[in-house]
Amino acid sequence: MAIKRSKVSDISGTELNELSALRVAVKGHSDVDGDRQIDIAPDELPGLKTVNNLVSLTVYYPDGRTEDLFATSAEVSKWIPLDNLKAADNLRGRRKNAAPGFD
Incomplete structure (x- = not known):
């Protein structure tokens, strides 16, 4: 028996490809205590208005x-x-x- 571990998007919950997944640092959000990091798919980043x-x-x-x-x-x-x-x-x-x- 084997155990499979996979990374999933913190936005959509979809399984991420380890070679293309993005790690995003979120700093200074007024409603969050401390800095955080999330994992997302590359196609989820353009959804953020910057x-x-x-x-x-x-x-x-x-x-x-x-x-x-x-x-x-x-x-x-x-x-x-x-x-x-x-x-x-x-x-x-x-x-x-x-x-x-x-x-």
């Missing part, structure tokens, strides 16, 4: 709280001039003119 040119912003408050915001590239460009954004400090490494011990 947003292009999305920019992720994280706001760091003085009290230690953070807030993740999302806006289109066009809205961000209206909010801050593109030249100012290009000249801003990179997230990696030390900030320009930073002194040790100060943020």
Whole structure:
């Protein structure tokens, strides 16, 4: 006797081909506690309406709280001039003119 294990779609419940199945990470959903991952068939992905040119912003408050915001590239460009954004400090490494011990 043999045991067969197969992967099924978390969307449709249909059996998936191991060579073409997609794994999708779902992060930051407001109605779910924590990040999740699902398995789907490639033809199930186009059923999701997506947003292009999305920019992720994280706001760091003085009290230690953070807030993740999302806006289109066009809205961000209206909010801050593109030249100012290009000249801003990179997230990696030390900030320009930073002194040790100060943020």
